[in-house]
Amino acid sequence: MVKKIIYPIAFILLFAVIFSLLDYRGDYLAERKLYFTDKAFTAILKGPEFIPPAFYAQTAAQYKDIITKYAKTVSSKKARLLLGRLYISKKEFDAARGEFNNILKKIPEDKNYCAEALFAIGNSYEAEDKWSKALSAYESIMDDYIGTTRALNTPLYIANYYKRKNDDAGKNNYLLKAEGYYKKIAQAYPNTQLGYIALNYEITSLQLLEKWGAVLEILKNILTDYPNAPDIIRNVRMIEMISIQKLKIPQLAIDILNDFINRHPQHNLNNLLKNQIKVINNKLINKIDSEPDNNVNKPSKP
C-alpha cells in the first residue's frame, strides 16, 4: 500500500526535476528572476532615500546575475535597462550611462532596445539638469532609430518638457518641429503602418498647437489613404468634433464624409456615415430654426 502512494508521488517529482533541468538557462527562469528583481526595484522607487545601501547592492547584483546567466534571453536585455535605471534612482548617473552605452555596444541590432537605452541616457542627463545633453540624446533617437516606438514618442516628450518648464515658446517651437518630423516619416513611408502611426502623431502635435484646419486636412487624408484602418470610427468622430465644436463649420464634416462614401461605395461603414450625416444635418436645421437671424448657409442635401 505504501508503494502505491510513494511511486506516483515519486513519478511526479521526478518529472518535475527532469523538466526543470531541461530548461535551466531558458527564458522562463530568466523572466521569473526578473519579475522578483523588478518587485524589489519597485519597492526601491517608492522611497529611494529610505532604502539601505545593501538592498540596492543586492538588487543590482540580481540584475547582473540575469545579464550574465541568461545572456541570450529577452529578459537579459530588459535587465540591462533596469540596472541602468536602478543607478539613476541612486543618482549614480555615470554608472547608469555606462550600462546604457553597453546596450548600444552589445545589442546594436535591436533598434528598440537601443532607442530605449538612448532615451534613458537622456533621462539621466535630465535628472542632472543638463538639458542640452539630454536634448542631444533625444534627438539622436529621432534621427538614428526612425520607426521605433520611442522615436515616435520622443518629439512630444520634448515638447512636454518645455510645457512642464512653463516655456510656451519652446513648447510651440518643438511641436512645430515634431509636426515636420512626423510629416517627413508619413511621406517617406506611405501606405504603411509606420506612415499611418506618424500621421496620427502629426494630428496630436497639431491638436496641441490648436491648428484645427490642418488637423482636419490630415484626417481627411487618413480616411482617403487608409480606408480600412482599425480606428476609422475614432477618426470620423474627431472630424465631427473638430468641424462642429472647434471650427464651427459642420458642412466640412458633411463634405468629408460624403467624399469618403463616394470614393468607397462598398465600404461597410457607409450606412453609419450616412446616419452621421443625417444627424449633423438635423442639428444644423434645428440650430437654423431656433436662430432665425442666423446667417449660416442651409445644409446641403445628404
Place this chain on the structure above:
Amino acid sequence: MSKNKNTIFPLLNNTFQTIKKHPVTLFPLAIAAFLELFTLELIYFLPRWPLNSLFAPIVRSLWGEGLLHYPRNFFLMYKLFYYAQIAIYVLVGGYLTAVACSMFGDINADKKLNLKEPLKKTAKRYLDIFCIVLISTICFFIIRSAYNLILNFIISNKFHPYNHIIIAIKKGLLYSASYAYFFLNIFVEAAFAYCLPLIVLENKKILQALKYNFIIVKNNFITTLLLIIIPALFVLPLLYLNNNASVLMDKMFPEVVFLLLSGGIILSLFINTLIIALITQFFLSKWLKK
C-alpha cells in the same frame, strides 16, 4: 428536517468510520487525482522547453503571446486546468467514481476488499458510465449557460441602470458568480446522484438507471442535497482563495496558484470519496429497504 438530521449525521459518522477502516477505498479517486496532478504539472511546464515548442503555437493563436510568459502563465493555468479537469472527469473520473461505489457496495455486503475486482467489474459497464457522466456534464453546462444569460441581462445597462440598490445587487451577483456555479454543480450532482450506484450495484441499463435515479432523488431530494453539500462545503475556503488569486499572486508569489490548484485536487480526493460513500450507503439503505 429533523428526519433528515436523524438520517444524515449517523450516516456521515458511519461513512467516515468506514473510509477510515478501509483506506483502500480512496484509491480509485486517488488515480484520478494523480492524473489531474500530472496534467497540472504538464500545464505548469508548458511555457518551458521542450513543451513550449509543441504547445506555444496553439496557446499563442487561442489566447495570445502574453500568457506564455511569467507570471501571466498562471492565469492560463486556471483556464487550461479547468478544461483538462472536465476531460479527465468525463473520460476517467466517472469510471473511477463508479469503481469506488462498487467498493463501498462490497464493504456493505461484507465481501473481501481489493482494487482489481471492482476495476474489472466496472470496466464492463464503462460505456454506460461514460454516457451518464457525459449527460450530467452537458446538463451542468446548459444550466450554467442559462444562469449566465440571466446574469448578463440583470447586470446589463438596460436593467435599472440608475438604482443604487440594484447596482449593489449587480456587483454582488458578479462577485458571487463562481459560488453560484459551485452550488449549481452540487444541484446537478444531486440530480444524477444515484445513477452510478444503480448501474454498478444493481446492473441497470442507462435509461432504467436514469428513471430510478429520478424517482429516488424526487423522494429524497433534500437528504440527497445535504449528503452532497455538507462535505462539499469544505471546498468553499479554497474557492475563496482561488477567486482572489491575483491578489495572492501579488502579495506572495505567482506559484501560489499552482499550490492552490494542487491543494484543491488533494482536498477533492477526500471530499469526493466521502460523497460517493454517503450516496452509496444511503442508496443501499433505501434500496435494500425496498
